Amino acid sequence: MDGNLSREAMTRELEAMKEAGIGWALFLEVNVGVPRGQVDFLSQKWQELFEQAVEEGERLGIKIIMGSGPGWAGSGGPWVKPEESMQHLVSSEVRVKGPGKFDLKLPVPGPKTPFFGENTLTPELKQAREDWYQDVAVLAFPTPEMDSRIPLIEEKALYYRAPFTSQPGVWPYLPPPAEASGPAGSAIKKEKIVDLTSRLKPDGSLDWEIPPGSWTIRRFVARNNGAVTRPAPLPGLGFECDKFSREAFESHLNHYLGPLLERIQPDGSKPGGGWKMIHIDSWEMGAQNWSQNFRQEFIKRRGYDPLPYYPVYAGCQVGTLEESERFLWDLRKTSSELIVENHALEFKEFGRKYGFKLSIEPYDMNPASDFDLGAVADVPMSEFWSDGFGYNSSFSVIEATSIAHITGAPVVAAEAFTAEGKEAWKKYPGNMKNQTDWAFCQGLNRLIFHTFAHSSLDEKLKPGMTMGPYGVHWDNRQTWWPMVRAYHEYIARCQFLLAQGKPVADVLYLIPEGAPQVFRPAPDAMDGTEFLPDKRGFSFDGCSPEALMKLAEVEKGQIVFPGEASYKLLVLPAFETMTPELLREIEELIQEGATVIGNPPRKSPSLEDFPDCDLEVEGLAKNMWGSLEKPQLAEERIYGKGKIFWGSDLNPETVKSDSNPLQARLYPDYVTTAGILEKIGVSPDFSCSSGKIRYTHRSLTEMGQEIYFISNRSGESVDDVCTFRDGSLRAELWDPLTGERRPLEGVQAVEGGVKLAVRLEPEQSFNIVFKKDSNVAGHHNLSAGISTSPENAADNRTTAKKRTAEKNQSSDQIAGS
Numbered sequence: 001m002d003g004n005l006s007r008e009a010m011t012r013e014l015e016a017m018k019e020a021g022i023g024w025a026l027f028l029e030v031n032v033g034v035p036r037g038q039v040d041f042l043s044q045k046w047q048e049l050f051e052q053a054v055e056e057g058e059r060l061g062i063k064i065i066m067g068s069g070p071g072w073a074g075s076g077g078p079w080v081k082p083e084e085s086m087q088h089l090v091s092s093e094v095r096v097k098g099p100g101k102f103d104l105k106l107p108v109p110g111p112k113t114p115f116f117g118e119n120t121l122t123p124e125l126k127q128a129r130e131d132w133y134q135d136v137a138v139l140a141f142p143t144p145e146m147d148s149r150i151p152l153i154e155e156k157a158l159y160y161r162a163p164f165t166s167q168p169g170v171w172p173y174l175p176p177p178a179e180a181s182g183p184a185g186s187a188i189k190k191e192k193i194v195d196l197t198s199r200l201k202p203d204g205s206l207d208w209e210i211p212p213g214s215w216t217i218r219r220f221v222a223r224n225n226g227a228v229t230r231p232a233p234l235p236g237l238g239f240e241c242d243k244f245s246r247e248a249f250e251s252h253l254n255h256y257l258g259p260l261l262e263r264i265q266p267d268g269s270k271p272g273g274g275w276k277m278i279h280i281d282s283w284e285m286g287a288q289n290w291s292q293n294f295r296q297e298f299i300k301r302r303g304y305d306p307l308p309y310y311p312v313y314a315g316c317q318v319g320t321l322e323e324s325e326r327f328l329w330d331l332r333k334t335s336s337e338l339i340v341e342n343h344a345l346e347f348k349e350f351g352r353k354y355g356f357k358l359s360i361e362p363y364d365m366n367p368a369s370d371f372d373l374g375a376v377a378d379v380p381m382s383e384f385w386s387d388g389f390g391y392n393s394s395f396s397v398i399e400a401t402s403i404a405h406i407t408g409a410p411v412v413a414a415e416a417f418t419a420e421g422k423e424a425w426k427k428y429p430g431n432m433k434n435q436t437d438w439a440f441c442q443g444l445n446r447l448i449f450h451t452f453a454h455s456s457l458d459e460k461l462k463p464g465m466t467m468g469p470y471g472v473h474w475d476n477r478q479t480w481w482p483m484v485r486a487y488h489e490y491i492a493r494c495q496f497l498l499a500q501g502k503p504v505a506d507v508l509y510l511i512p513e514g515a516p517q518v519f520r521p522a523p524d525a526m527d528g529t530e531f532l533p534d535k536r537g538f539s540f541d542g543c544s545p546e547a548l549m550k551l552a553e554v555e556k557g558q559i560v561f562p563g564e565a566s567y568k569l570l571v572l573p574a575f576e577t578m579t580p581e582l583l584r585e586i587e588e589l590i591q592e593g594a595t596v597i598g599n600p601p602r603k604s605p606s607l608e609d610f611p612d613c614d615l616e617v618e619g620l621a622k623n624m625w626g627s628l629e630k631p632q633l634a635e636e637r638i639y640g641k642g643k644i645f646w647g648s649d650l651n652p653e654t655v656k657s658d659s660n661p662l663q664a665r666l667y668p669d670y671v672t673t674a675g676i677l678e679k680i681g682v683s684p685d686f687s688c689s690s691g692k693i694r695y696t697h698r699s700l701t702e703m704g705q706e707i708y709f710i711s712n713r714s715g716e717s718v719d720d721v722c723t724f725r726d727g728s729l730r731a732e733l734w735d736p737l738t739g740e741r742r743p744l745e746g747v748q749a750v751e752g753g754v755k756l757a758v759r760l761e762p763e764q765s766f767n768i769v770f771k772k773d774s775n776v777a778g779h780h781n782l783s784a785g786i787s788t789s790p791e792n793a794a795d796n797r798t799t800a801k802k803r804t805a806e807k808n809q810s811s812d813q814i815a816g817s
Contacts, residue, residue, distance in 0.1 A: 001465055002233040003037030005049050006456035011056055013454060016476035018060040021488035026065040026279060026448055028072045031233045032468030041070060041233040051264050058274040065277040068347060069256060070229045070236025073284035077229055078238035079255040082132035084248040085239035086225040088112050088159055089136060089290035089313050091218045095143055098210030105205045106219040108133060114226025115160055115286045121228060122237060134222040137310055138196040143214040145185030149315035156328045157313050158289040158335055161367045164518055165393045171661040172518035176577040176605050177329055178657040182321030190319050193308050220310050227285040244291035244338040246346045253350055261354060269355030278351045280360045282383060287367035297338060302330045302608045326607045329514055336368035336515035344376040359413060363396040369517040371544035374403040381413040386427055386472055387435050387531050389419035394533055399519050401443030402541040405503045408563025411446050414439060418450035421469025428480050429487035434763045437711035438532045441696040445498040447491060449474035493736035497707055497767055501700035504685060506677055507540035508559060508567035509667055512575050513582060522667040534694040537684030538674055549585045554592035568682050572598025573666045574652045577605035580616040587624055591640030597668060597676060599646050600625040645676050683752035688722045704772040712760035719759050727754035727770040734767035
């Protein structure tokens with residue numbers, strides 16, 4: 001807590017973690033209003049204490065994870081110069097009439113107001129932000145007859161991206177580009193734009209002979225976007241570094257982590273405790289739309305020069321409204337790629353030099369695709385708040401587990417049980433177990449409790465120091481701490497088993513192209529509560545277009561990925577736009593035997609290779625679907641070895657440019673999807689008559705074993721009969737609470753799997769481990785036994801042919817804090 005550090009307390013707390021069964025500690029130093037301590041962040045004394053924490057971690061076997069910057073959000077500090085910071089392209093406007101001579105200074109446009117306001121800026125940062133700008137271009141064009149601006153331009157042009165978790169009304173994605181041309185006389189004619197950049201003098205004056213008519217001159221400059229490290233200790237307060245620039249990020253890392261790495265000389269690849277990982281926390285520094293290398297990167301990636309479209313940043317239409325919206329789509333796509341490649345991948349490569357693995361929480365104010373940012377991680381990570389004590393971020397859990405399943409990452413983590421001030425020590429393991437089991441049934445297998453606040457105060461002072469009002473106060477000052485190890489052991493047993501084998505799901509939802517992008521499945525694909533939604537009998541994952549194109553293969557009619565996750569049905573989003581590259585990949589998958597639900601796209605959302613891109617999409621879609629006109633009734637179309645199910649009554653209405661993404665439906669309802677699966681001969685993976693039992697399923701195919709984790713989500717005893725699609729007559733109950741294993745009697749073969757009578761006490765949970773044998777049709781005798789470590793489980797997996805990177809993450813399945 002901002003310089004409040006004690007050598008003795010650090011050792012005492014790490015020993016308490018060890019005694020309680022905690023194996024991981026994610027280190028962040030923050031300022032949330034606690035009075036400043038005497039140890040300045042990154043001072044020599046501070047570095048000595050961090051080194052001690054690492055050494056104690058090595059002694060105790062606790063693994064340390066270090067964040068990407070001061071505070072809990074982002075990467076920056078006082079060492080970041082304005083030219084290395086996150087930037088916006090802003091412009092000023094002067095209107096003139098010709099013919100005549102213009103020889104005046106053009107006004108310097110001011111910076112945008114920071115999303116969180118200027119109260120987060122020190123006077124020095126405010127001054128530095130006000131003083132710095134960099135000229136980019138000067139463009140002139142005939143003034144349009146009508147001044148009509150593109151709606152929602154501040155978000156479409158990435159000036160702002162509001163927090164999806166905490167601010168109501170934030171869209172999970174932006175609708176596709178407009179189909180219309182906009183009001184008559186409102187657009188700038190691209191061929192009439194004059195580039196006057198070379199005529200701008202160092203003092204900001206412009207020398208230009210104005211042609212006849214009314215003209216608009218716009219001066220474009222780069223400005224700092226106002227994002228600062230937050231909530232950082234005062235000595236760590238500074239600008240966020242440029243997320244588009246490898247060089248800016250490298251400079252930040254050298255200033256921030258360089259001294260610690262030189263001092264400690266860590267080797268994250270060695271077994272045992274100590275500094276083992278690095279981490280990017282939830283994205284809370286907002287959006288940028290410019291960098292010194294942006295124009296060059298845009299040309300390289302999109303194939304055309306963005307310069308004539310710079311007025312679109314200000315909401316002006318260039319060409320038609322659709323053309324301008326397509327440019328904005330390309331702008332956001334390029335931004336997403338640069339964040340992924342030059343920020344996340346750069347951090348991963350930096351860490352590899354020291355044997356570090358990387359975890360990423362890719363959600364909230366992320367201007368990129370959540371999935372693609374998170375897919376860089378060795379350990380994709382999410383966040384969930386204590387039920388009833390904060391925001392609903394369950395969507396991030398669905399995203400993180402989807403990322404892990406698609407990329408083959410064996411460990412998927414969560415910042416778990418964070419809370420607002422009204423929690424006030426109300427939570428304890430007994431009233432947290434139901435949400436714990438919910439997290440496991442979502443697919444999580446590493447919980448990192450938020451938060452264990454270091455208290456430099458005398459240990460007699462209870463409850464000691466807190467991280468302001470935040471967190472569930474998971475520390476050794478709790479009255480129940482001496483008893484908590486049993487709960488941690490329960491978690492460890494569950495996490496161990498849920499890292500074995502491969503995840504089982506049937507439905508793969510394709511996330512729309514573009515950015516920003518938050519994955520939300522069909523609403524009725526889950527039941528339960530809004531805060532604790534549970535997957536239904538046919539489980540699912542989401543997948544980004546990038547991941548589908550890079551990683552997907554078809555084997556035996558199923559779409560497969562690294563780690564052997566496989567899906568029987570691909571569901572397309574209700575968009576009529578799709579890039580040719582993505583459509584070609586989908587065609588290849590269907591040709592090879594995939595089954596797809598979705599209607600045909602009609603054109604590309606991008607200006608890349610325009611207009612040829614639209615012609616290719618139209619031609620390929622006609623070939624695949626037979627027509628672009630949707631039949632009213634659902635139809636099944638055979639294409640190659642695969643199938644396409646489509647039609648107006650099968651799919652939701654198409655998402656249009658004026659649709660509200662909070663109301664529009666991207667995917668068919670669950671009943672429709674389940675009906676298609678049953679039509680192609682697939683039974684639900686799990687069912688129960690009471691509806692009170694949640695589940696998750698892992699498959700150890702080579703060992704002939706299936707693991708079903710089941711949990712009573714009600715507060716009353718449940719006697720039920722459950723059906724397990726991949727079960728067998730040989731079954732064992734593994735109790736994660738006690739470690740007991742015992743055989744189960746009464747398993748019966750039925751249509752669609754096996755059934756088993758179960759009794760679960762309130763909020764009780766078990767692992768049901770099925771061992772395949774010849775008593776069930778289609779099953780063969782396979783060797784029994786559970787792999788002794790998650791590392792072995794990961795190493796034994798085969799990989800899809802398109803796999804591009806190793807994802808075998810070592811994963812001691814102990815609770816974290």
